[in-house]
Amino acid sequence: MMSNRRNLKREIHEKLNDHVLRDALARFAEVYPGAREKALEGIEDVEGLRQRLRDMKRDAVARIDELADKFEAEATKRGITVFRAKTGEDLKQYILDLCRNRGVKGVVKSKSMASEEVDLNPALEEAGIGVTETDLGEWIISLAGHKPSHMVMPAIHLNRYQVSEYFSGELETAIEPDIAFMVQTARVTLREKFLRADMGITGANFGIAENGAVGLLTNEGNARLVTTLPPIHVVIIGYEKLIPTVRDAAPILRLLPRGATAQLMTSYMSLISGRTPVMVKRNGGWVEGEKEVHYILLDNGRLAAARDDTFREIYQCIRCGSCLNVCPVYALVGGHVYGGHTYAGGIGAILTAFMSGMKAFEEFNELCIGCRRCTTVCPGMIDIPGLIEELRLRSVKEHGLPFLMNKIFDVMTNRRLFHGLLRAASVAQKPFTSAGLVRHLPLFLAGMTKDRSLPSIANVPLRDRLDNVIKKIDNPVQRVGFFSGCTMDFVFPETGENVIRVLQDLDMEVAYPDGQGCCGKPVSATGDVEHAKKIAMNNIEAFEECDVDVIVCACPTGVEQIRGYPRLFEDDAQWKGRAQRMAGRIEEFCSFVAREYEKRGRLEKASPRPDAVKVTYHDSCHLKRVLGVSEEPRKLIESVAGCELVEMKDADACCGMSGAFGVTHSNLSIPILKRKMKHIEETGAEIVACACSGCMVQLRGGIDRLTPDKKMKHIADILAENIIN
Amino acid sequence: MRRYCDNRQGTIPPGVFDSHLYDEFELRAKAVSAEVFRVTRADEAINIILAIVNDTGVKTVASVSCPLIEASGIVDALKGNGVAVYTEQARIAEHIGVADIGMSGVAFGIAECGSVCQDALAVETRLVSSLPPLHIAFMKSRNIVPGIEEALEIISGFFTAGYVSWITGPSRTADIERVLTIGVHGPARLVIIAVDEGPDEGAA
Known part of the structure; x- marks a missing residue:
């Protein structure tokens, strides 16, 4: 069993240097998805079969006492001794x-x-x-x-x-x-x-x-x-x-x-x-x-799980290990870093919480990066990352946040203070800037990162550039609010400008309320509801003031977070209503623009010009698997005559960023990134496109280090450049 | 010998078996390294098995009885070729450790995965199909169900207690460097003799 003093980082480091393990796991990770697909070929309706398994197991756990009694009685009748x-x-x-x-x-x-x-x-x-x-x-x-x-x-x-x-x-x-x-x-x-x-x-x-x-x-x-x-x-x-x-x-x-x-x-x-x-x-x-x-x-914790409305879902697990076979973290380090507990990976963290207690869960739950790839293969359709988030929530309720994290979140909740510090950071980081990237992230991430090039804080954030880009539109078809999120505001303001240009090109009037701040995802991902609520209230108020029908966000995590605002206010009917109004208006950029382009007959596939550049598209985990958007960005790229879309292998495999994980566990994040860069390299594309600012941070860092001849672009950048041309 | 159900045919709904499924069954069984021989009459198994006996220097065979094995005359043919054949329960138990081949009958095949399904209630049936390095399974070529669902449907009809085994190719492992290696605990070879004519089932 584990001592409380276990050093997860050191254990990870050891596994990363175990080349027998690394090579075997990497080879397996390469062949598994294809082999699984092939094995499933003979099944006409795989989704239907997964649903049947899920429903059968749901029914079983709902009447677990009855089933256990029947199982015991039938076994006893046949001369078997049953012990509970x-x-x-x-x-x-x-x-x-x-x-x-x-x-x-x-x-x-x-x-x-x-x-x-x-x-x-x-x-x-x-x-x-x-x-x-x-x-x-x-x-x-x-x-x-x-x-x-x-x-x-x-x-x-x-x-x-x-x-x-x-x-x-x-x-x-x-x-x-x-x-x-x-x-x-x-x-x-x-x-x-x-x-x-x-x-x-x-x-x-x-x-x-x-x-x-x-x-x-x-x-x-x-x-x-x-x-x-x-x-x-x-x-x-x-x-x-x-x-x-x-x-x-x-x-x-x-x-x-x-x-x-x-x-x-x-x-x-x-x-x-x-x-x-x-x-x-x-x-x-x-x-x-x-x-x-x-x-x-x-039993050993199983019956408690069965009586828990949320966690009875673990009864849908048939111990096949599919989730581990597609997990980017597991593919790097294997099962040993999961605390010596029997069940490894994301599902292991959940099972362990019930069998060995929350302390054991807290030891290794952070190794789930929430990429949700497991949810696409789990035969029992378990929402493993969702259950882990729920457990984190309970863990914070029980034990509170670590002191430093609590202080950082206090800062993030105070928008003016937080933005002031980010502005200061753009100055403070100057001596370290190289090729637009810094070695250390400023301020709140500074203590958590080392040996990483991550993009720098821009000299002028998006919120200070609005006068140059926001135009008065005569007879606008729609008034659209723009929620940028911190990364686009402070790290990729040019992309933020391009989002505005694309919307204005559709004859929409864009409003950017200055009161908006962080979406709150980094906070609620740790299970901290109280800080997340304050952040949400701030954004709800900011957008109520500007009165728009639609709010566009070009970052899938932001969209996901805002759609989840109503859940933060379960005990407050008034705020819940206001949160629902905002959640009902939020639109993800690619799907919104694709729909508008289609209305205007602009989503047709263009025949690439002779000088078209090759573009490969990386699916953001949250855009594809949470919001279900994967066709639209590709169609948008193909609508541009100057671009030729080329697919990379495993386009929807995680890039390794996943919010703070990319920074707190950089030794894991970088090998995941390298695998992604290898697949990008194999396409021969000059441009790597994506539609998520988190992925952009990671991929731009990877390109800077490994393939400086390539360019990283948001879909909004590609579309805006096409307008200008 | 103990069987779970003496008249299992009665429990199988008409129209479940379909001889058109044979080719798919054979393909899938071969894909997992089973050696499959389709013969018209059971006695044609003699030449196939004697060839294996000669190739591999077989001295001892343990066999449980089943209608197809009896119809084939293989036990007498083996004895005639100087092979020791054990067919009684106690003798099987005594000699199974040195048997080169185990022979048994199976009830039906599953096209979806190339498996054969065996009523394995009798302990000697399990001994002959688990311990020797080579297992020869007799089946009726028309007794094939399309898939796992249908197989469970049949089992559901008769299985209230006992031991049912599905066998899919030889024993295998990939536990060292993920290199597929056959014959770890069970038989390294599975030979399936699928007979067109004769007794209606090969089940033990």
């Missing part, structure tokens, strides 16, 4: 007592994450019971004394040479680092363990209430041996694995292997119920007996 373990301690005590009563000396296990969650193996070993993990990867790491680094590939951090050393040590003979030979060696060694074991312990991929059966999936065939050879079988199953009927296993069986390893089905899938026959030796001969079977139904 409230905690890990209860579970271990039960198994230790059983071992003692039956004289068990050797146990073979097939994979059970629940048993790892409660540290079962050390407890058995302390009691002098030999316990062998039979999944090859689990066996390897048990020899190495490691924790799993991946849910499905627990030994992915070890190469063949390291494995051969552990094998040689265990078997006290030199084992060649030949993979096929080592697999055979494991077969022979573990076969002995299977044949001698007095007890087999398995997990369960699902438990069926209507007939008390459990389902087990493996590729190696070890679960079949664990459930066939020893005379006693113990199943450890969490409440979240219960499903009503045999038929309800269908969406799990269709999505689990495809999501986990891009297989259509694992090599073995077994459904077992009741006391199945087993061969026992009696008087020197083999006779058939009845297997003794125990089910341990594990």
Whole structure:
């Protein structure tokens, strides 16, 4: 277990320098999305199947007590002993007592994450019971004394040479680092363990209430041996694995292997119920007996989650690991940095909160950068980043914000003070400026960043340039408010000017209320509702004063945040109404302009001029996966005759910025950026387009460092330049 | 030998099996490294299996009984070629550790994923299909369901207790450097003999 003094940054640093791990994870991250797609090809309606799985699991958790009672009754009817373990301690005590009563000396296990969650193996070993993990990867790491680094590939951090050393040590003979030979060696060694074991312990991929059966999936065939050879079988199953009927296993069986390893089905899938026959030796001969079977139904925080309206969603998890396979942070560091807890990644942070408490959650939840890529692949359609935000909210309610962060947010809430400091920063940073970029972000981020080039604070913010760009429009078709957000105001004011030009070109009158400030996202992302409320009230008042029908924002995070303002005022009807009015008027720039262009017949694909420049488009996580906007920016680029759109690989993979994460965890952010830059480089494009000021900060920093011949542009820049031309 | 259901055909709704699905089933099974042989009559399995016996120097075979295995005459053919064949439960249990081949019948195949579905309640059925390095599964070529949904539909009709196994290709692992390696705990080879004529099911 973790000490409170753990140094997450140091652990991350170590993993980033583990090249075996880095290379293996990177190769896997490259091939996984394509392999998964291919595995899903045979399913006509993947979304429909995901919804079925989600709905089936929602129904199951809604009547979890009924299902558990039925499962227990049906199992009991078939001669199985069922024990409900409230905690890990209860579970271990039960198994230790059983071992003692039956004289068990050797146990073979097939994979059970629940048993790892409660540290079962050390407890058995302390009691002098030999316990062998039979999944090859689990066996390897048990020899190495490691924790799993991946849910499905627990030994992915070890190469063949390291494995051969552990094998040689265990078997006290030199084992060649030949993979096929080592697999055979494991077969022979573990076969002995299977044949001698007095007890087999398995997990369960699902438990069926209507007939008390459990389902087990493996590729190696070890679960079949664990459930066939020893005379006693113990199943450890969490409440979240219960499903009503045999038929309800269908969406799990269709999505689990495809999501986990891009297989259509694992090599073995077994459904077992009741006391199945087993061969026992009696008087020197083999006779058939009845297997003794125990089910341990594990709570350990699960029932509390089931009774929580928000967090019962974790029952939709089928432990496939798809979310980890597409997670940009996980692909860099693997599972070990998640605090030594059994469940890694974003989903791991949530599960751990319920199984090990909020303290454990606080240790590693910041490793979720909210890119939401996991939500596009999760078979159970769990909103992992959304649940993490909700947990952060609860964590801040419980423990408050760290002192420094609280002070910074006090400053950000005072718009005049905050903007005054940003202006001062544009002067203060002068000595460090190189090629328009600085080595250190000023002020509130200064303490959190190092070794990074991030864009500088502009000499003149957008709010001081308005007189040069805002024009009086005769007979405007519409009056539009412009919410810029801090980044566009203070870092990319030229882009802000271009947003205004594009809107004015559509004969719209643009209003830029001076009272507007930060949207509040950096604050509410930490779970701090009180500061977020004050910031929201400030913006609501500012836009009420200028009386507009539509408010345009060219930053998806800003749009998302403002749409969420009403939720901040659940307990204040008057402010809630005002927040709803603002939220109802906010429009994202690309989708708004695309719609207006289409009305005017300007969204047609232009045939690129001979001198057209190649443009590649990067999907912002929040623009694509929160706001659902991915076609419009591409159509806008293609409407410009001077541009030729070329797609990059994984255009919708995160750039690594993700608000403050890009700064607070720069050692993780930069490798994610480098992968993005590699895909950009491969397109041969001269211009990298995006429609998010957060991504612009990151990508411009990357271009400056790695590919200075390229240019970073917001869609608004591309459109405005086209008007001028 | 113990079976979960002696008349499982009665539980399978008419029209579920479709012989047009065979090609897709074979394609998917081969894609996961199963070796699939389609024969008209069960006795044609003899030549296929004897060829394997000769190629790999097989000395011992453990086989459970099923209508298709009986119809094939393979047990006598193996014995005639000097192979020790164990078919009784206690003898299977005693010799399974050294058996080179395990033989059993399976109830039906699943086209969607190339799996075969076995009533594995009888412990000897599980022994012969789990422990030897090569497992030969007999099935009726027309007994194929389109997908996982239909397979569960059938199982749902008869499975109230027992042990049902789906087997999809040989045992495999990718736990060392993600290199696919076959035959870790279960059989390294799965041979499927799909028979067109004869007894209506190959299920054990």
